[in-house]
Amino acid sequence: MYTGAFGTSKSNSLMNEYASLLGDAVLRHRARVAEQSARIEAELASKVKSEFIANMSHELRTPLNTVIGFSKLLAEHQRRNLPDAEIVEYAVLINDAAGHLLSVINDILDISKIQSGKYTIDSREVSIEEILIASINSFRLIAKEADVTIGKTIAYDLPVVRGDAVKLRQIFTNVLSNAIKFTPRGGAIDVEALRAHDGGVTVLIRDSGVGMNPEDISVALTPFGQVDAGKARWREGTGLGLPIAKALIELHGGLIEIRSRKDVGTEVAIALPSRNSVSPVDHHDLPDLRSINS
Ligand SMILES: Nc1ncnc2c1ncn2[C@@H]1O[C@H](COP(=O)(O)OP(=O)(O)OP(=O)(O)O)[C@@H](O)[C@H]1O
Ligand SMILES: [Mg+2]
Structure with missing residues:
Protein backbone atom coordinates (compact mmCIF):
# COMPACT_ATOMS: atom_id res chain seq x y z
CA MET A 1 0.00 0.00 0.00
CA TYR A 2 1.28 3.43 -0.90
CA THR A 3 1.24 5.62 2.22
CA GLY A 4 2.43 8.88 0.66
CA ALA A 5 5.60 10.75 1.29
CA PHE A 6 4.88 11.34 4.99
CA GLY A 7 3.36 8.00 5.98
CA THR A 8 -0.08 7.22 7.46
CA SER A 9 -1.75 9.50 9.95
CA LYS A 10 -1.08 6.84 12.65
CA SER A 11 2.64 6.73 11.94
CA ASN A 12 2.65 10.52 11.73
CA SER A 13 1.13 10.84 15.17
CA LEU A 14 3.62 8.27 16.55
CA MET A 15 6.44 10.29 15.00
CA ASN A 16 5.06 13.47 16.54
CA GLU A 17 4.79 11.84 19.92
CA TYR A 18 8.33 10.50 19.65
CA ALA A 19 9.66 13.91 18.57
CA SER A 20 7.97 15.63 21.48
CA LEU A 21 9.32 13.03 23.97
CA LEU A 22 12.79 13.48 22.52
CA GLY A 23 12.46 17.28 22.68
CA ASP A 24 11.42 17.09 26.35
CA ALA A 25 14.37 14.80 27.14
CA VAL A 26 16.80 17.21 25.45
CA LEU A 27 15.34 20.17 27.37
CA ARG A 28 15.55 18.25 30.67
CA HIS A 29 19.17 17.28 29.93
CA ARG A 30 20.08 20.89 29.08
CA ALA A 31 18.47 22.15 32.28
CA ARG A 32 20.42 19.53 34.28
CA VAL A 33 23.72 20.53 32.64
CA ALA A 34 23.02 24.26 33.24
CA GLU A 35 22.11 23.54 36.88
CA GLN A 36 25.26 21.48 37.36
CA SER A 37 27.59 24.12 35.89
CA ALA A 38 25.85 26.90 37.89
CA ARG A 39 26.42 24.82 41.05
CA ILE A 40 30.09 24.21 40.22
CA GLU A 41 30.57 27.93 39.52
CA ALA A 42 28.85 28.90 42.78
CA GLU A 43 30.99 26.40 44.72
CA LEU A 44 34.15 27.74 43.10
CA ALA A 45 33.09 31.34 43.83
CA SER A 46 32.36 30.57 47.47
CA LYS A 47 35.67 28.66 47.91
CA VAL A 48 37.58 31.51 46.29
CA LYS A 49 35.68 34.04 48.44
CA SER A 50 36.55 32.43 51.78
CA GLU A 51 40.18 31.94 50.73
CA PHE A 52 40.20 35.57 49.58
CA ILE A 53 39.11 36.87 52.99
CA ALA A 54 41.78 34.83 54.80
CA ASN A 55 44.41 35.76 52.25
CA MET A 56 43.46 39.41 51.97
CA SER A 57 43.62 40.06 55.69
CA HIS A 58 47.13 38.57 55.63
CA GLU A 59 48.13 40.65 52.57
CA LEU A 60 46.88 43.91 54.11
CA ARG A 61 47.81 43.27 57.73
CA THR A 62 51.41 42.21 57.19
CA PRO A 63 52.60 45.44 55.53
CA LEU A 64 50.42 47.57 57.81
CA ASN A 65 51.96 45.94 60.88
CA THR A 66 55.41 46.67 59.44
CA VAL A 67 54.49 50.33 58.93
CA ILE A 68 53.00 50.70 62.42
CA GLY A 69 55.76 48.77 64.21
CA PHE A 70 58.77 50.38 62.58
CA SER A 71 57.37 53.92 62.48
CA LYS A 72 56.82 53.60 66.26
CA LEU A 73 60.48 52.60 66.67
CA LEU A 74 61.54 55.55 64.52
CA ALA A 75 59.45 57.93 66.60
CA GLU A 76 61.33 56.71 69.68
CA HIS A 77 64.77 56.76 68.03
CA GLN A 78 66.19 59.34 70.46
CA ARG A 79 65.13 57.50 73.59
CA ARG A 80 66.30 54.23 72.09
CA ASN A 81 69.54 55.78 70.86
CA LEU A 82 69.20 54.14 67.45
CA PRO A 83 72.26 54.33 65.18
CA ASP A 84 71.78 56.01 61.77
CA ALA A 85 72.14 52.72 59.88
CA GLU A 86 69.23 51.21 61.82
CA ILE A 87 67.07 54.30 61.22
CA VAL A 88 67.70 54.00 57.47
CA GLU A 89 66.97 50.26 57.58
CA TYR A 90 63.60 50.85 59.27
CA ALA A 91 62.71 53.62 56.82
CA VAL A 92 63.45 51.25 53.91
CA LEU A 93 61.25 48.53 55.47
CA ILE A 94 58.39 51.04 55.89
CA ASN A 95 58.83 52.21 52.31
CA ASP A 96 58.76 48.62 50.94
CA ALA A 97 55.69 47.72 52.98
CA ALA A 98 53.83 50.85 51.91
CA GLY A 99 54.78 50.21 48.25
CA HIS A 100 53.47 46.65 48.52
CA LEU A 101 50.25 47.87 50.12
CA LEU A 102 49.78 50.38 47.31
CA SER A 103 50.24 47.69 44.65
CA VAL A 104 47.67 45.41 46.36
CA ILE A 105 45.18 48.29 46.53
CA ASN A 106 45.88 49.23 42.89
CA ASP A 107 45.24 45.62 41.83
CA ILE A 108 41.92 45.56 43.68
CA LEU A 109 40.88 48.87 42.10
CA ASP A 110 42.01 47.63 38.65
CA ILE A 111 40.03 44.40 38.80
CA SER A 112 36.86 46.14 39.99
CA LYS A 113 37.20 48.76 37.27
CA ILE A 114 37.79 46.05 34.66
CA GLN A 115 34.78 44.08 35.92
CA SER A 116 32.57 47.17 35.73
CA GLY A 117 33.56 47.55 32.06
CA LYS A 118 34.90 51.08 32.60
CA TYR A 119 38.54 50.31 31.88
CA THR A 120 40.04 51.91 28.82
CA ILE A 121 43.45 51.44 27.23
CA ASP A 122 45.65 53.46 24.90
CA SER A 123 46.03 52.39 21.30
N1 LIG B 1 53.95 30.06 36.75
C1 LIG B 1 53.17 29.48 37.66
N2 LIG B 1 53.50 28.28 38.18
C2 LIG B 1 52.70 27.66 39.10
N3 LIG B 1 51.55 28.18 39.57
C3 LIG B 1 51.18 29.39 39.09
C4 LIG B 1 51.96 30.10 38.11
N4 LIG B 1 51.32 31.25 37.82
C5 LIG B 1 50.21 31.28 38.58
N5 LIG B 1 50.11 30.18 39.35
C6 LIG B 1 49.03 29.84 40.30
O1 LIG B 1 47.94 30.69 40.02
C7 LIG B 1 47.61 31.48 41.17
C8 LIG B 1 47.09 32.82 40.72
O2 LIG B 1 48.13 33.61 40.16
P1 LIG B 1 48.03 35.19 40.27
O3 LIG B 1 49.20 35.78 39.61
O4 LIG B 1 46.68 35.59 39.81
O5 LIG B 1 48.06 35.44 41.84
P2 LIG B 1 49.28 35.47 42.86
O6 LIG B 1 50.58 35.40 42.14
O7 LIG B 1 49.02 34.42 43.88
O8 LIG B 1 49.10 36.89 43.56
P3 LIG B 1 49.35 38.34 42.89
O9 LIG B 1 49.78 38.11 41.48
O10 LIG B 1 48.03 39.02 42.98
O11 LIG B 1 50.39 38.94 43.75
C9 LIG B 1 48.88 31.51 41.99
O12 LIG B 1 48.61 31.75 43.36
C10 LIG B 1 49.43 30.12 41.74
O13 LIG B 1 48.78 29.18 42.58
MG1 LIG C 1 50.94 36.70 40.55
Whole structure:
Protein backbone atom coordinates (compact mmCIF):
# COMPACT_ATOMS: atom_id res chain seq x y z
CA MET A 1 0.00 0.00 0.00
CA TYR A 2 1.28 3.43 -0.90
CA THR A 3 1.24 5.62 2.22
CA GLY A 4 2.43 8.88 0.66
CA ALA A 5 5.60 10.75 1.29
CA PHE A 6 4.88 11.34 4.99
CA GLY A 7 3.36 8.00 5.98
CA THR A 8 -0.08 7.22 7.46
CA SER A 9 -1.75 9.50 9.95
CA LYS A 10 -1.08 6.84 12.65
CA SER A 11 2.64 6.73 11.94
CA ASN A 12 2.65 10.52 11.73
CA SER A 13 1.13 10.84 15.17
CA LEU A 14 3.62 8.27 16.55
CA MET A 15 6.44 10.29 15.00
CA ASN A 16 5.06 13.47 16.54
CA GLU A 17 4.79 11.84 19.92
CA TYR A 18 8.33 10.50 19.65
CA ALA A 19 9.66 13.91 18.57
CA SER A 20 7.97 15.63 21.48
CA LEU A 21 9.32 13.03 23.97
CA LEU A 22 12.79 13.48 22.52
CA GLY A 23 12.46 17.28 22.68
CA ASP A 24 11.42 17.09 26.35
CA ALA A 25 14.37 14.80 27.14
CA VAL A 26 16.80 17.21 25.45
CA LEU A 27 15.34 20.17 27.37
CA ARG A 28 15.55 18.25 30.67
CA HIS A 29 19.17 17.28 29.93
CA ARG A 30 20.08 20.89 29.08
CA ALA A 31 18.47 22.15 32.28
CA ARG A 32 20.42 19.53 34.28
CA VAL A 33 23.72 20.53 32.64
CA ALA A 34 23.02 24.26 33.24
CA GLU A 35 22.11 23.54 36.88
CA GLN A 36 25.26 21.48 37.36
CA SER A 37 27.59 24.12 35.89
CA ALA A 38 25.85 26.90 37.89
CA ARG A 39 26.42 24.82 41.05
CA ILE A 40 30.09 24.21 40.22
CA GLU A 41 30.57 27.93 39.52
CA ALA A 42 28.85 28.90 42.78
CA GLU A 43 30.99 26.40 44.72
CA LEU A 44 34.15 27.74 43.10
CA ALA A 45 33.09 31.34 43.83
CA SER A 46 32.36 30.57 47.47
CA LYS A 47 35.67 28.66 47.91
CA VAL A 48 37.58 31.51 46.29
CA LYS A 49 35.68 34.04 48.44
CA SER A 50 36.55 32.43 51.78
CA GLU A 51 40.18 31.94 50.73
CA PHE A 52 40.20 35.57 49.58
CA ILE A 53 39.11 36.87 52.99
CA ALA A 54 41.78 34.83 54.80
CA ASN A 55 44.41 35.76 52.25
CA MET A 56 43.46 39.41 51.97
CA SER A 57 43.62 40.06 55.69
CA HIS A 58 47.13 38.57 55.63
CA GLU A 59 48.13 40.65 52.57
CA LEU A 60 46.88 43.91 54.11
CA ARG A 61 47.81 43.27 57.73
CA THR A 62 51.41 42.21 57.19
CA PRO A 63 52.60 45.44 55.53
CA LEU A 64 50.42 47.57 57.81
CA ASN A 65 51.96 45.94 60.88
CA THR A 66 55.41 46.67 59.44
CA VAL A 67 54.49 50.33 58.93
CA ILE A 68 53.00 50.70 62.42
CA GLY A 69 55.76 48.77 64.21
CA PHE A 70 58.77 50.38 62.58
CA SER A 71 57.37 53.92 62.48
CA LYS A 72 56.82 53.60 66.26
CA LEU A 73 60.48 52.60 66.67
CA LEU A 74 61.54 55.55 64.52
CA ALA A 75 59.45 57.93 66.60
CA GLU A 76 61.33 56.71 69.68
CA HIS A 77 64.77 56.76 68.03
CA GLN A 78 66.19 59.34 70.46
CA ARG A 79 65.13 57.50 73.59
CA ARG A 80 66.30 54.23 72.09
CA ASN A 81 69.54 55.78 70.86
CA LEU A 82 69.20 54.14 67.45
CA PRO A 83 72.26 54.33 65.18
CA ASP A 84 71.78 56.01 61.77
CA ALA A 85 72.14 52.72 59.88
CA GLU A 86 69.23 51.21 61.82
CA ILE A 87 67.07 54.30 61.22
CA VAL A 88 67.70 54.00 57.47
CA GLU A 89 66.97 50.26 57.58
CA TYR A 90 63.60 50.85 59.27
CA ALA A 91 62.71 53.62 56.82
CA VAL A 92 63.45 51.25 53.91
CA LEU A 93 61.25 48.53 55.47
CA ILE A 94 58.39 51.04 55.89
CA ASN A 95 58.83 52.21 52.31
CA ASP A 96 58.76 48.62 50.94
CA ALA A 97 55.69 47.72 52.98
CA ALA A 98 53.83 50.85 51.91
CA GLY A 99 54.78 50.21 48.25
CA HIS A 100 53.47 46.65 48.52
CA LEU A 101 50.25 47.87 50.12
CA LEU A 102 49.78 50.38 47.31
CA SER A 103 50.24 47.69 44.65
CA VAL A 104 47.67 45.41 46.36
CA ILE A 105 45.18 48.29 46.53
CA ASN A 106 45.88 49.23 42.89
CA ASP A 107 45.24 45.62 41.83
CA ILE A 108 41.92 45.56 43.68
CA LEU A 109 40.88 48.87 42.10
CA ASP A 110 42.01 47.63 38.65
CA ILE A 111 40.03 44.40 38.80
CA SER A 112 36.86 46.14 39.99
CA LYS A 113 37.20 48.76 37.27
CA ILE A 114 37.79 46.05 34.66
CA GLN A 115 34.78 44.08 35.92
CA SER A 116 32.57 47.17 35.73
CA GLY A 117 33.56 47.55 32.06
CA LYS A 118 34.90 51.08 32.60
CA TYR A 119 38.54 50.31 31.88
CA THR A 120 40.04 51.91 28.82
CA ILE A 121 43.45 51.44 27.23
CA ASP A 122 45.65 53.46 24.90
CA SER A 123 46.03 52.39 21.30
CA ARG A 124 49.44 53.45 19.98
CA GLU A 125 52.08 51.71 17.94
CA VAL A 126 54.35 49.94 20.40
CA SER A 127 57.43 47.75 20.29
CA ILE A 128 56.84 44.51 22.17
CA GLU A 129 60.60 43.90 22.14
CA GLU A 130 61.29 47.12 24.06
CA ILE A 131 58.52 46.48 26.58
CA LEU A 132 59.55 42.87 27.08
CA ILE A 133 63.22 43.74 27.61
CA ALA A 134 62.30 46.46 30.14
CA SER A 135 60.08 43.98 32.04
CA ILE A 136 62.77 41.29 32.07
CA ASN A 137 65.44 43.75 33.20
CA SER A 138 63.30 44.94 36.09
CA PHE A 139 63.33 41.35 37.39
CA ARG A 140 67.09 40.75 37.05
CA LEU A 141 67.86 41.41 40.71
CA ILE A 142 64.84 39.50 42.04
CA ALA A 143 65.67 36.54 39.77
CA LYS A 144 69.28 36.56 40.96
CA GLU A 145 68.19 36.53 44.59
CA ALA A 146 65.78 33.67 43.79
CA ASP A 147 68.58 31.83 41.94
CA VAL A 148 66.47 31.56 38.78
CA THR A 149 67.81 32.34 35.31
CA ILE A 150 65.82 34.29 32.69
CA GLY A 151 66.67 33.59 29.05
CA LYS A 152 65.12 35.40 26.11
CA THR A 153 64.76 34.81 22.37
CA ILE A 154 63.21 37.63 20.41
CA ALA A 155 62.53 37.21 16.67
CA TYR A 156 64.28 39.76 14.45
CA ASP A 157 61.09 40.29 12.41
CA LEU A 158 58.76 41.07 15.28
CA PRO A 159 55.96 43.29 13.93
CA VAL A 160 54.81 46.51 15.57
CA VAL A 161 51.49 46.11 17.38
CA ARG A 162 48.90 48.59 18.59
CA GLY A 163 48.40 48.81 22.29
CA ASP A 164 49.03 50.45 25.62
CA ALA A 165 52.71 50.26 26.60
CA VAL A 166 52.03 50.64 30.34
CA LYS A 167 49.38 47.91 30.37
CA LEU A 168 51.48 45.60 28.20
CA ARG A 169 54.31 46.00 30.68
CA GLN A 170 51.88 45.16 33.48
CA ILE A 171 50.84 41.98 31.63
CA PHE A 172 54.43 40.75 31.20
CA THR A 173 55.33 41.80 34.75
CA ASN A 174 52.43 39.83 36.25
CA VAL A 175 53.26 36.67 34.28
CA LEU A 176 57.03 36.96 34.88
CA SER A 177 56.56 37.57 38.59
CA ASN A 178 54.58 34.30 38.80
CA ALA A 179 57.24 32.45 36.82
CA ILE A 180 59.90 33.56 39.33
CA LYS A 181 57.70 33.14 42.39
CA PHE A 182 56.66 29.58 41.55
CA THR A 183 60.07 28.34 40.38
CA PRO A 184 62.33 26.82 43.03
CA ARG A 185 66.00 27.77 43.30
CA GLY A 186 68.17 26.62 40.42
CA GLY A 187 65.24 26.78 37.96
CA ALA A 188 65.01 28.47 34.57
CA ILE A 189 62.62 30.84 32.86
CA ASP A 190 62.49 31.23 29.11
CA VAL A 191 60.89 34.15 27.30
CA GLU A 192 60.26 33.89 23.57
CA ALA A 193 58.64 36.44 21.26
CA LEU A 194 57.74 35.46 17.73
CA ARG A 195 55.78 36.66 14.76
CA ALA A 196 52.35 35.00 14.60
CA HIS A 197 50.75 33.70 11.37
CA ASP A 198 48.24 36.57 11.42
CA GLY A 199 51.03 39.16 11.56
CA GLY A 200 50.63 39.70 15.30
CA VAL A 201 53.01 38.80 18.11
CA THR A 202 53.10 35.73 20.33
CA VAL A 203 54.97 35.87 23.62
CA LEU A 204 55.73 32.61 25.42
CA ILE A 205 56.85 32.64 29.03
CA ARG A 206 57.93 29.22 30.32
CA ASP A 207 59.18 28.19 33.70
CA SER A 208 60.52 25.00 35.23
CA GLY A 209 58.57 25.61 38.42
CA VAL A 210 56.02 23.86 40.62
CA GLY A 211 53.35 23.80 37.88
CA MET A 212 49.63 23.21 38.31
CA ASN A 213 47.17 20.44 37.52
CA PRO A 214 45.17 21.26 34.36
CA GLU A 215 41.98 21.64 36.41
CA ASP A 216 43.67 24.28 38.61
CA ILE A 217 44.25 26.65 35.69
CA SER A 218 40.68 28.01 35.80
CA VAL A 219 41.14 28.71 39.55
CA ALA A 220 44.39 30.57 38.76
CA LEU A 221 42.52 32.76 36.24
CA THR A 222 39.65 33.54 38.66
CA PRO A 223 40.03 36.82 40.61
CA PHE A 224 41.56 36.04 44.03
CA GLY A 225 41.95 32.39 43.03
CA GLN A 226 45.14 30.72 44.25
CA VAL A 227 46.06 27.11 43.79
CA ASP A 228 46.80 25.33 47.09
CA ALA A 229 45.77 28.53 48.87
CA GLY A 230 44.70 26.51 51.91
CA LYS A 231 48.18 25.05 52.33
CA ALA A 232 51.16 26.75 53.94
CA ARG A 233 51.32 30.23 52.45
CA TRP A 234 54.89 29.99 51.28
CA ARG A 235 54.15 32.41 48.45
CA GLU A 236 52.76 35.88 48.92
CA GLY A 237 50.05 37.33 46.71
CA THR A 238 46.40 38.21 46.34
CA GLY A 239 45.48 36.09 43.32
CA LEU A 240 44.86 39.08 41.06
CA GLY A 241 47.95 39.06 38.81
CA LEU A 242 46.70 36.53 36.26
CA PRO A 243 43.06 37.68 35.99
CA ILE A 244 44.26 41.27 35.50
CA ALA A 245 46.76 40.11 32.85
CA LYS A 246 44.01 38.12 31.08
CA ALA A 247 41.60 41.08 31.10
CA LEU A 248 44.29 43.47 29.79
CA ILE A 249 45.26 41.02 27.02
CA GLU A 250 41.62 40.69 26.00
CA LEU A 251 41.23 44.49 25.99
CA HIS A 252 44.04 44.43 23.40
CA GLY A 253 42.01 41.94 21.33
CA GLY A 254 44.48 39.22 22.33
CA LEU A 255 44.37 35.83 24.01
CA ILE A 256 46.11 34.13 26.91
CA GLU A 257 46.56 30.39 27.10
CA ILE A 258 48.14 28.50 29.99
CA ARG A 259 49.49 24.97 29.92
CA SER A 260 50.94 23.54 33.04
CA ARG A 261 52.05 20.28 34.53
CA LYS A 262 52.46 19.69 38.24
CA ASP A 263 56.16 19.51 39.21
CA VAL A 264 57.23 20.10 35.57
CA GLY A 265 56.46 23.73 34.87
CA THR A 266 54.14 26.24 33.30
CA GLU A 267 53.92 27.83 29.89
CA VAL A 268 51.92 31.00 29.32
CA ALA A 269 51.22 32.05 25.73
CA ILE A 270 50.10 35.58 25.03
CA ALA A 271 48.89 36.38 21.51
CA LEU A 272 48.49 40.02 20.49
CA PRO A 273 46.88 40.98 17.18
CA SER A 274 48.78 42.79 14.47
CA ARG A 275 48.70 46.57 14.15
CA ASN A 276 46.33 46.36 11.18
CA SER A 277 44.14 43.59 12.48
CA VAL A 278 40.45 44.41 12.72
CA SER A 279 39.43 41.17 14.40
CA PRO A 280 40.68 39.73 17.66
CA VAL A 281 43.18 36.88 17.75
CA ASP A 282 41.78 33.48 16.84
CA HIS A 283 42.72 30.50 19.02
CA HIS A 284 44.38 28.84 16.03
CA ASP A 285 46.93 31.65 15.91
CA LEU A 286 48.52 30.40 19.13
CA PRO A 287 51.35 27.96 18.52
CA ASP A 288 51.30 24.60 20.23
CA LEU A 289 52.71 25.06 23.67
CA ARG A 290 55.59 22.69 23.32
CA SER A 291 57.71 21.81 26.30
CA ILE A 292 54.97 21.34 28.87
CA ASN A 293 52.81 18.98 26.88
CA SER A 294 55.48 16.97 25.17
N1 LIG B 1 53.95 30.06 36.75
C1 LIG B 1 53.17 29.48 37.66
N2 LIG B 1 53.50 28.28 38.18
C2 LIG B 1 52.70 27.66 39.10
N3 LIG B 1 51.55 28.18 39.57
C3 LIG B 1 51.18 29.39 39.09
C4 LIG B 1 51.96 30.10 38.11
N4 LIG B 1 51.32 31.25 37.82
C5 LIG B 1 50.21 31.28 38.58
N5 LIG B 1 50.11 30.18 39.35
C6 LIG B 1 49.03 29.84 40.30
O1 LIG B 1 47.94 30.69 40.02
C7 LIG B 1 47.61 31.48 41.17
C8 LIG B 1 47.09 32.82 40.72
O2 LIG B 1 48.13 33.61 40.16
P1 LIG B 1 48.03 35.19 40.27
O3 LIG B 1 49.20 35.78 39.61
O4 LIG B 1 46.68 35.59 39.81
O5 LIG B 1 48.06 35.44 41.84
P2 LIG B 1 49.28 35.47 42.86
O6 LIG B 1 50.58 35.40 42.14
O7 LIG B 1 49.02 34.42 43.88
O8 LIG B 1 49.10 36.89 43.56
P3 LIG B 1 49.35 38.34 42.89
O9 LIG B 1 49.78 38.11 41.48
O10 LIG B 1 48.03 39.02 42.98
O11 LIG B 1 50.39 38.94 43.75
C9 LIG B 1 48.88 31.51 41.99
O12 LIG B 1 48.61 31.75 43.36
C10 LIG B 1 49.43 30.12 41.74
O13 LIG B 1 48.78 29.18 42.58
MG1 LIG C 1 50.94 36.70 40.55
